[in-house]
Amino acid sequence: MKFLVAAFLFFATAVQAAQAPGTLSDPAQEARARALQKELRCVVCQGESIDESGAPIAADIRRLIRERIKAGETNEQIKDYLVGRYGDFVLMKPPLEPNTWLLWFGPAAILLLGGGVAAVVVIRANRRAHLTGA
Amino acid sequence: MTAEIGQLALTLALALSLVMAATGLSGARVTAGVSRRVASSSAMGLLVFILLAFGTLEYASIVSDFSILNVANNSSLAKPLLYKITGVWGNHEGSMLLWVLVLALYTAAIAFAKRGSERLTSAALGVQGLLAAAFLIFILFTSNPFLRIDPPPFDGSGLNPLLQDLGLAIHPPTLYIGYVGLSASFAYAGAALITREFDASWARAARPFMLAAWIALTIGITLGSWWAYYELGWGGFWFWDPVENASLMPWLVGTALLHSALATERTGAFRTWTLLLAIAAFSLSLIGTFLVRSGVLTSVHAFANDPERGAYILIMLVLAIGGALALFAWRAPALETGSAFEPVSRETALLVNNVLLVTAVATVFLGTLYPLFLDAFTGTKISVGPPFFAVTFVPVFVALLIALPFGPRLAWHKSEIAEAIRPLMPALGVALVAAAIVSVLADSHVLVAAGAFGLAGWVISASLLDLFQRRVKTAAAFAVAIAHAGLGVTLMGVAGTTLWRAETLSLLGPGDTAQVGPYTLTMGHLERADGSNYAAIRADILVSKGGEKIATLKPAKRVYPTEQQETAETAIRTNGISDLYLALGDERGTGRFIVRAYYNPLAPFIWFGGAIMALGGLTSLWGRLSARSAQPAANTVPAE
Numbered sequence: 222m223k224f225l226v227a228a229f230l231f232f233a234t235a236v237q238a239a240q241a242p243g244t245l246s247d248p249a250q251e252a253r254a255r256a257l258q259k260e261l262r263c264v265v266c267q268g269e270s271i272d273e274s275g276a277p278i279a280a281d282i283r284r285l286i287r288e289r290i291k292a293g294e295t296n297e298q299i300k301d302y303l304v305g306r307y308g309d310f311v312l313m314k315p316p317l318e319p320n321t322w323l324l325w326f327g328p329a330a331i332l333l334l335g336g337g338v339a340a341v342v343v344i345r346a347n348r349r350a351h352l353t354g355a
Numbered sequence: 356m357t358a359e360i361g362q363l364a365l366t367l368a369l370a371l372s373l374v375m376a377a378t379g380l381s382g383a384r385v386t387a388g389v390s391r392r393v394a395s396s397s398a399m400g401l402l403v404f405i406l407l408a409f410g411t412l413e414y415a416s417i418v419s420d421f422s423i424l425n426v427a428n429n430s431s432l433a434k435p436l437l438y439k440i441t442g443v444w445g446n447h448e449g450s451m452l453l454w455v456l457v458l459a460l461y462t463a464a465i466a467f468a469k470r471g472s473e474r475l476t477s478a479a480l481g482v483q484g485l486l487a488a489a490f491l492i493f494i495l496f497t498s499n500p501f502l503r504i505d506p507p508p509f510d511g512s513g514l515n516p517l518l519q520d521l522g523l524a525i526h527p528p529t530l531y532i533g534y535v536g537l538s539a540s541f542a543y544a545g546a547a548l549i550t551r552e553f554d555a556s557w558a559r560a561a562r563p564f565m566l567a568a569w570i571a572l573t574i575g576i577t578l579g580s581w582w583a584y585y586e587l588g589w590g591g592f593w594f595w596d597p598v599e600n601a602s603l604m605p606w607l608v609g610t611a612l613l614h615s616a617l618a619t620e621r622t623g624a625f626r627t628w629t630l631l632l633a634i635a636a637f638s639l640s641l642i643g644t645f646l647v648r649s650g651v652l653t654s655v656h657a658f659a660n661d662p663e664r665g666a667y668i669l670i671m672l673v674l675a676i677g678g679a680l681a682l683f684a685w686r687a688p689a690l691e692t693g694s695a696f697e698p699v700s701r702e703t704a705l706l707v708n709n710v711l712l713v714t715a716v717a718t719v720f721l722g723t724l725y726p727l728f729l730d731a732f733t734g735t736k737i738s739v740g741p742p743f744f745a746v747t748f749v750p751v752f753v754a755l756l757i758a759l760p761f762g763p764r765l766a767w768h769k770s771e772i773a774e775a776i777r778p779l780m781p782a783l784g785v786a787l788v789a790a791a792i793v794s795v796l797a798d799s800h801v802l803v804a805a806g807a808f809g810l811a812g813w814v815i816s817a818s819l820l821d822l823f824q825r826r827v828k829t830a831a832a833f834a835v836a837i838a839h840a841g842l843g844v845t846l847m848g849v850a851g852t853t854l855w856r857a858e859t860l861s862l863l864g865p866g867d868t869a870q871v872g873p874y875t876l877t878m879g880h881l882e883r884a885d886g887s888n889y890a891a892i893r894a895d896i897l898v899s900k901g902g903e904k905i906a907t908l909k910p911a912k913r914v915y916p917t918e919q920q921e922t923a924e925t926a927i928r929t930n931g932i933s934d935l936y937l938a939l940g941d942e943r944g945t946g947r948f949i950v951r952a953y954y955n956p957l958a959p960f961i962w963f964g965g966a967i968m969a970l971g972g973l974t975s976l977w978g979r980l981s982a983r984s985a986q987p988a989a990n991t992v993p994a995e
Binding site for chain 1: 589591594596597624625694695696697698702703706707709710711713714717718721722725726729733735736737738739740741742743746747751768769858860921
C-alpha cells in the first residue's frame with residue numbers, strides 16, 4: 222500500500238528540454254524543482270500551485286526555489302524557509318499538527334466508526350437469520 | 356412590460372408553491388383526497404409560471420432589453436446569439452432561476468408519474484413545495500432577475516470571457532439536473548417519514564429520479580473536468596478545487612444511495628440508512644450551492660459576493676437539513692425492523708460499498724471545509740491541495756475497486772465465498788496479465804502502474820464476465836456491468852495520465868524544436884489572431900513523430916483588455932488513446948515564446964469512462980421505466 226501512496230504523491234515529470242528560461246541545467250535538480258513547485262501554493266491565487274500560477278510572485282518563488290536548490294539546500298530547508306515567510310498556507314499538503322489532527326485522522330476515524338457499525342449490523346442480521354431459520 | 360410579466364410569474368409561482376406545500380403535506384392524511392388533487396395541480400401550475408418567468412428572461416436577453424438590470428449587467432449587443440441564450444444562467448440571478456426551473460420540472464414529474472401511493476406522492480409534493488417556496492423567496496427578495504434600471508444603458512457590460520464557451524454553457528444545466536434531481540429522493544424520503552410508509556415503496560418510487568440525478572451529475576462532473584482540461588491550459592483534469600469537490604460529494608453520496616436503496620427495495624434491509632443517505636445527498640447539494648454561490652469561495656463560479664445572500668442560503672440550509680434530520684430522528688427509530696442476512700451476502704457487500712463511499716465523502720468534506728472552519732475559529736490559514744487527497748482519498752477508492760467485483764456475484768441473504776470467487780478466476784487472470792504486460796512496457800513507476808492497470812483489468816473484466824455468465828440478461832445486469840466497467844476505464848485514464856505524462860517547458864522561436872513524449876515539435880510562424888473583444892497571438896507548431904510530419908497544431912494566447920484577463924487556447928491532438936496538448940505562454944525576448952507541451956497517455960479514457968458510467972445509469976433508468984407496468988407482483992418484500 223505504501224509504495225502506491227508514495228508514488229501517487231510523486232506526480233510524474235519528465236522534463237527534457239532545458240532551454241526554457243530559468244530552468245536548471247542539471248535534469249535531476251530541475252525535476253526536484255518541478256516536484257517541489259507542485260507541493261507549494263501560490264499565496265495570492267485561488268487554489269493554484271506555484272507550478273501552475275501565472276502570478277508574478279509565483280515566478281519569483283520558482284526562481285527562489287532554483288537558486289536554493291543550486292545552493293545545495295534540501296527540499297525541507299526550502300519549504301521551512303517559505304513556511305517561515307508565508308505560514309502553513311503555502312503548503313498544498315497541510316502539516317500534521319494538533320490543529321490538523323481532525324483533518325488528517327478524520328477519514329480514518331469515519332472508516333473505523335463505519336466499519337464498526339457495519340460489523341454490528343452484520344452480526345445482528347446474522348443472529349436474526351439463524352433465529353428465523355432462513 | 357417584459358420585466359413585469361416575469362415578476363408577476365415569479366410571484367404567482369411563489370403563491371402556488373406555498374399552496375402546494377400546504378395541500379401536499381395535508382394530503383398525507385388518508386382522508387384528504389381533495390388536498391392531494393390541489394397539490395398535484397399546483398405542481399403543474401408551478402412549472403407553467405416558472406417556465407414563463409424563465410422564458411421572459413431569455414426573451415429579454417435575446418432582444419437585449421437593457422432596461423432590465425440583469426441583462427444590462429451580463430449581456431451586450433455584440434455578444435453572439437448563442438451566448439445571449441446561454442448567458443442567462445451565466446450570472447447569479449439567472450442561475451438561481453434555472454435552479455428553480457429544474458426543481459419545478461422534477462416536481463411536475465413527481466405529480467405526473469404518481470409513483471408510490473397517493474399519500475406518499477402528496478407528501479413528496481409538499482416537501483418540494485417547501486423547497487420551491489424557500490428558493491422563490493430567495494430569488495424575489497435577494498436575487499431578483501427582473502429589477503429595472505433607469506435610464507437603460509445603450510449597451511450592456513458583457514459576460515466573463517471564460518464563460519463564453521459551449522462546454523460551459525451546457526455544464527451548469529447538466530449539473531443542476533443532478534443537484535436538484537436529488538431533491539426528489541429527499542422529498543420521497545421526507546414523505547416516507549411523514550406518512551410512516553416505511554416499506555420499500557418510497558425507495559422504489561424515488562429510484563428513477565435518483566438515477567436521473569446520478570446520470571446528470573456523472574455527465575456534469577465529466578464535462579466540468581474536460582472543460583478544466585482544455586480551457587485552463589495546465590493539462591490537468593482534476594484539481595481538488597473546492598467547487599469541484601462540491602459536485603463530487605453529492606455524486607459519492609448519490610452513488611452510495613443508489614446501492615443502499617437497492618438492498619432496501621429488494622429485501623427491506625438498511626431502511627433507516629437509505630433514508631438518511633437520501634437526506635444527506637440533497638443536503639450536500641444544498642451545501643454545494645451555498646459554497647459556490649455565497650462567495651465563501653471565490654472562483655469563476657461565484658458570481659456574487661453578497662453577505663445577505665450568503666446568510667439567507669445558510670438559514671435555508673440549516674432549516675432544510677435540520678428539519679429533515681429532526682424529522683428523521685423523531686420518526687426513524689420506529690422503523691428499525693431489523694433485516695436478516697448472513698455475513699457472506701449481497702447485503703454485506705453493499706454495506707462495505709457504503710462504508711467506503713461514506714469515508715470517501717468524509718475525506719472530501721473535511722478537505723474542502725476544514726480550512727474554512729480553521730480560519731474562522733483560530734485564524735490559522737492552511738491549504739488542502741492534491742497531495743492531501745492523494746494519500747487519503749486514493750487508498751479508499753483502491754479498496755472500493757478491489758471489493759467491487761464481488762458485490763454483483765453474491766446472492767441476497769446468504770451466499771458462499773467460493774461461489775463468488777470461482778467465476779471471478781478468469782478476471783483475476785486478466786488482472787495479472789494486464790499487470791504483467793504493463794510492468795514490461797512501462798519505463799517508469801512500474802509497480803504502481805502494474806497495480807493500477809491490474810486493478811482496472813480486474814474491474815472491467817469481472818464486470819463483463821458477470822454479464823456473459825448470466826443466463827437471463829436483464830437491463831439491470833447490463834447497467835451494473837456497464838457502470839462498473841466505466842469506472843475501470845476512468846481508472847486507466849487517471850493512472851496513465853498521472854504516471855506517464857511527459858511535460859516539456861521550452862522557449863521556442865520560429866524554427867526551434869522541442870521533444871515531448873514520442874513527438875517532435877517545430878515552431879512555425881506566429882501570427883496575430885485578434886477577435887472582436889480580445890487580442891490574440893497564435894503559433895503554428897509542426898508536430899512530427901519518427902521524422903514524419905503528422906499535424907500542425909495552433910495554440911493561441913488571448914488577452915481580454917476590458918476584463919484584464921488572459922486565457923490559453925490550448926491545441927489538443929488526440930488519437931483516442933493519448934493526447935498531445937500544447938499551450939502557448941508568454942513572450943520572452945525577441946519573438947520567442949514559452950510553449951508548454953504535454954503528452955498525456957490515456958487521458959481520453961478519463962472522460963470515456965465517465966460517459967460509460969452515465970450510459971450504465973441510462974440503461975438502468977430505461978430498464979426501470981420500461982419494466983414499470985409489467986411488474987406489480989415484485990412489490991412485496993420476500994417473506995423469509
